[in-house]
Amino acid sequence: MSNGLRAPLVECFSSIQGEGVLVGLRQVFLRLAGCNLNCSFCDTPGMSETPKECLLELTPGRRDFFKVPNPVGLERVATLLESWTEGWPGIHHSISVTGGEPLLYAKELKEWLPVLRTLLPVYLETNGTLAHQLAPLMPHLDYIGMDFKLPSTSGCVNLWDAHRAFLETASKTSVFVKIVIDQSTEDWEIERSCQMIMAVNPGIPLILQPMTLGSGAVALPALRMLELQELCSGLNEVRVIPQTHKFMGQL
């Protein structure tokens, strides 16, 4: 196995997917450090600066972490995941390559993904803004979960064109779009998002994800969730799913 390009990792652990169309499935989470955006609701660790060490879980789901220095080589990660797939065969559905924004490391992933994919299918969780970085990785991806970042909830502006270009590329495999919503979400934002998805493929699933408050409650009333879902009537599949891992005590 090549031990070439190294990548800055935050953590690698096994847990239950809490968001999107793969909700409830057991996955390996491989979290890369750093992001090209600065969303106002970001609660992901390790995004402002790369941690000196990353946390690797020894036993899947048991939180018995040990530390290794960053950046980490592919061989270290692949050896760990091989021990999981051999020791606990069949418990994981796929590897979630997440961040931060994992496509910041497209060059490294081009080397890593073909190797990791011999162990499990690969699911990319991305903010959906780096289409050029996505394109060369498409042959190595089984699922893509991409965000549309609304100006109201995320504080990020002018991402519409980037999201559109990304979705066009991502639509060549199994992709869904996730939008975080709260009380500041405006109707036009959802309508514009739906128009973009319809223009690419109305069969692409859309997940409306109510923001989770510190109290664990969702950040908008039940009626508003229904109203926003109704705005998406031109799409085939629109689900409202909160962050289920938070109330299940999962990472």
Ligand code: SF4
């Ligand atoms: S894209 Fe994700 S990781 Fe990056 S700032 Fe936004 S919420 Fe945080």
